[in-house]
Amino acid sequence: MRKEILKTGFVVALVLAVSAYAADACNDEMGHVGEGKKVIGTGSESVKGDVGNSGFQYELWHSEGSGSLTYYDNGTFSAEWSGSQDFIARVGLRYAESKNFDEFGNFSADFKFTKSGSADFSYIGIYGWTDNPRADYFILEDWFSEPNPEYLGEKKGEITVDGDTYDIYSFKQNKLYVQGDINYPTFYSVRRIPRQCGHIDITAHFKKWTELGLNLGKMNEVMMVAEAGNGSATIDFTYFNVTESEPSSPAPSSSSATPESSFAVPASDALVESSSSVTQELKPAAKSSESTTAMMQKVHISSSDRSLVVFDMQGRILGKLTVPAGMALNSAIFAKFGRPGIYMVQSDGVFKVLSVAK
Structure with a gap:
């Protein structure tokens, strides 16, 4: 007893x-830890690798112009580009396309960044893709120029989470993929009031998309992304963390259980x-x-x-x-x-x- x-x-x-x-990404200090390692884009092929021993991976790609990504030991990173038709820098978690999102625990992210410059279009937030079925997805927190509804597709619904309402869209596109030219959707959750710091309950969006019939497949990646087209700009993530909890198991029943004890601790x-x-x-x-x-x-x-x-x-x-x-x-x-x-x-x-x- x-x-x-x-x-x-x-x-x-x-x-x-x-x-x-x-944790409060908007007020807590994290900053870059360790010596920055700069990766230069090739202008045609993706450059990928590990972010030191942080457990994160990075990927950099751009078409034309110039672009680079600098990452640090704790996963924080910065990026800059100029004259690129499409620039994509992202850091986060990568998977082997063996499990659906609901076979994991809860995905979330905490972030803070500053930005300067301009772009014709841009997406800043969470990005990833799945296979079987193939789908790309974005949770957009901010941008250099407001996303054009023409490229967001059909509005499917909305979700209120993390202090604001996100509008949910699905856009069907045709891109060259590994198996050839196939159609696959991109799902968007677009925050109505953009922000440069905060917490993102990523799994809440996944669940809402599924409820609306927007089905994700086997997880390939969950990453913080900065994508932009044309212009010249910089972005600096001085606070960054993407986490994946382990699947929860039912807690043993007990007449002495404490109601406030929502955190699962082994008995x-x-x-x-x-x-x-x-x-x-x-x-x-x-x-x-x-x-x-x-x-x-x-x-x-x-x-x-x-x-x-x-x-x-x-x-x-x-x-x-x-x-x-x-x-x-x-x-x-x-x-x-x-x-x-x-x-x-x-x-x-x-x-x-x-x-x-x-």
């Missing part, structure tokens, strides 16, 4: 910390470490005289944790992290995610909380 109380108190402490430590004795100095502090939140932050900071972080899953305090998975031998866990988290703050880490079913500073 005591262990169950301790586990419940720990979960409540995590939930209460959400509002205080939620095992491994959740609470055996150290008496830790368990003595993990009391039910309602009866504890200490602050939630004080309780969390007493959770021991072992330097032997070499392979981890890292969460923000809203329970969103930020990514997997392998800690190099000899590097402190705090330093490894900052090196990958590029910002100070409160993080949760999971290793072998054990959840721990720590504060990361620069």
Whole structure:
């Protein structure tokens, strides 16, 4: 019984910390981490590669003119182009076309950028494509020039999420694809009030599109994109993260379940470490005289944790992290995610909380 109380108190402490430590791309600092690596476009073929050890990939393509992409160790990036009929720079997650979006957990992104210059057309936001069936998709957050409705296609509906309403369109186009000339659709969610920073619930759009009969196939990529045609411009993403949570499993039923505990934590004795100095502090939140932050900071972080899953305090998975031998866990988290703050880490079913500073 005591262990169950301790586990419940720990979960409540995590939930209460959400509002205080939620990631805020518009106000938190991330910045570029590490030395920038510049990739020059060829003007005809795509240039692809890994973004260091961040777990992200990049792709750069443009027709005519010039263009480049500069990426950093934590996944932040910038791009510039001039005189290109069509320029596309993107960074994010790439997959093997083996699963549909609903076989993953939840896709989301946090971003902040500045831009300058001009373009005849442009799309800034989330981009990706799927196969079987083939479909391209955009979640447009901003642009250099407002998208022309002629190229968005037929309006299918709308969705209100992340503080605004997005209009949903489907456009059927004919492009040269691997199997030859075939018709396939592009789905758009276009934010009514453009923005340069914030959080994107990507899966919410996927679900709404499916509800409207706009069907995605097997996932190939989920990336932050800057696409533009003609003109000369620059864009700089100083805060960037695209995440994919693992599929959730039903929580075991329990008469003692805490309603606020929406974050799924494994119900095992491994959740609470055996150290008496830790368990003595993990009391039910309602009866504890200490602050939630004080309780969390007493959770021991072992330097032997070499392979981890890292969460923000809203329970969103930020990514997997392998800690190099000899590097402190705090330093490894900052090196990958590029910002100070409160993080949760999971290793072998054990959840721990720590504060990361620069």
